[in-house]
Amino acid sequence: MTSPGTGATDLPDYAPIPRSALGPALNEQGYYVGRVERNLYYVTDGVYQSAFLTTRDGVVVFDAPPSIGHNIRRAVDEIAAANGVTNQVTHLVYSHHHADHGGAASLFEGDVVWVGHEETRRLLLRDGDPARPVPEVTFADRYTLEVGGERVELAWHGPNHSPDNIYIHFPDHDTLMFIDVVNAGWVPIYNLNLSEDVPGYMAAPAIAQDYPWRHFICGHLGRLATREDVSVHQQYIADVEASAKEALAAVNPVPYYMAAGENFWAGVKAHLDAVTERAAAPITAKYTGVLAAADIEIFTWTTTFAIMQSLRLDSGPSGPVHP
Numbered sequence: 001m002t003s004p005g006t007g008a009t010d011l012p013d014y015a016p017i018p019r020s021a022l023g024p025a026l027n028e029q030g031y032y033v034g035r036v037e038r039n040l041y042y043v044t045d046g047v048y049q050s051a052f053l054t055t056r057d058g059v060v061v062f063d064a065p066p067s068i069g070h071n072i073r074r075a076v077d078e079i080a081a082a083n084g085v086t087n088q089v090t091h092l093v094y095s096h097h098h099a100d101h102g103g104a105a106s107l108f109e110g111d112v113v114w115v116g117h118e119e120t121r122r123l124l125l126r127d128g129d130p131a132r133p134v135p136e137v138t139f140a141d142r143y144t145l146e147v148g149g150e151r152v153e154l155a156w157h158g159p160n161h162s163p164d165n166i167y168i169h170f171p172d173h174d175t176l177m178f179i180d181v182v183n184a185g186w187v188p189i190y191n192l193n194l195s196e197d198v199p200g201y202m203a204a205p206a207i208a209q210d211y212p213w214r215h216f217i218c219g220h221l222g223r224l225a226t227r228e229d230v231s232v233h234q235q236y237i238a239d240v241e242a243s244a245k246e247a248l249a250a251v252n253p254v255p256y257y258m259a260a261g262e263n264f265w266a267g268v269k270a271h272l273d274a275v276t277e278r279a280a281a282p283i284t285a286k287y288t289g290v291l292a293a294a295d296i297e298i299f300t301w302t303t304t305f306a307i308m309q310s311l312r313l314d315s316g317p318s319g320p321v322h323p
C-alpha cells in the first residue's frame with residue numbers, strides 16, 4: 001500500500017506480472033480486436049472487454065465499457081469491412097447493470113434493441129443514467145436471442161457479483177461470456193471483485209464450468225480465459241475459504257475484547273484483523289507468481305475478510321449460543 005504523501009508514480013516493488021497474464025498488444029487507437037471463434041469477436045483495451053457477433057442481419061454487441069468507448073465502433077467497422085458484412089449494430093446485450101461495463105451503451109442509440117435481465121432493467125431504472133439505456137427485451141431465467149441465423153443463450157442462475165449478472169452462452173461458438181467473477185490470470189480485486197453476494201460469487205465458477213465451452217470472455221484484462229484459468233480461480237477461492245475457517249477457529253477472541261475494555265468495536269476490529277491476517281498471509285504467499293497482482297495484499301485481504309464474514313453470517317454459526 002502507498003503511504004500518505006507517496007506520489008502515484010512511486011509504487012511499491014511488486015512482483016513481476018507473469019507474461020501469461022497479459023493479452024495481445026493494442027493498436028494505435030488503444031484497442032485490440034480478436035476473433036474468438038468464427039463470427040464472434042472480442043475487443044479489449046487491456047483492462048476491460050467487450051464482444052460482438054456479426055450476422056447477416058446486423059451486429060450484436062455484448063457490453064460497452066466506457067474505457068473502450070468509441071473503439072467498440074472502430075473494431076466493429078474494421079471487422080465488418082474485412083469480412084464484407086454489415087456493420088449496422090442492431091442489438092446490445094448487457095451482462096449486468098454496472099456502469100463500468102455498460103457506460104458506453106448509449107453510443108449505439110438509434111435502431112438498437114436493448115437486451116438484459118429484468119433485474120438489470122429495474123436497476124437501470126433506479127440509476128437513471130442516460131449513458132445506459134434501459135433494456136426493453138428482458139427475461140427472468142432464460143432467453144434465446146436469435147439474430148441473422150445466429151443463436152445466443154442468456155441465463156440467470158442467481159445473484160453473484162451483482163444481483164443481475166447473467167451467463168451469455170454461444171453454443172455454436174464454443175464460448176461463454178460471464179463478467180466480473182474470474183479475472184483470467186489475475187486475482188480478484190477488492191472484496192471478490194466488489195461482489196454483492198458472496199456465496200453466489202463463490203458458487204458461480206462451477207456453474208460456468210458446467211457449460212460446454214472452450215473460450216471464456218471474462219470481461220477484464222487483455223486475453224480470453226481458459227478452463228484452467230477458471231480452475232485456478234476456484235482453487236484460490238477454495239484456499240481462502242479453508243484458510244478463513246482455520247483462522248476463525250484458531251484465533252481466540254477473548255484477549256482482544258479484554259484488552260479493548262468498554263470500546264467493544266475496538267475489540268471487534270482487533271479480533272477480525274487478527275483472523276484476516278492469519279487467513280490471508282498464506283494465500284498471498286502461495287499465489288504470488290501464479291496469479292498476477294497476488295502480492296497486492298489488500299486484494300486478498302479484503303476478499304478473505306468478505307469470505308470470513310460470509311462464513312459467519314451466511315453459513316453460520318456466528319458464534320456459540322449463550323448458555
Ligand SMILES: [Zn+2]
Nearest residue numbers: 098161162180
Ligand atoms: Zn460489475
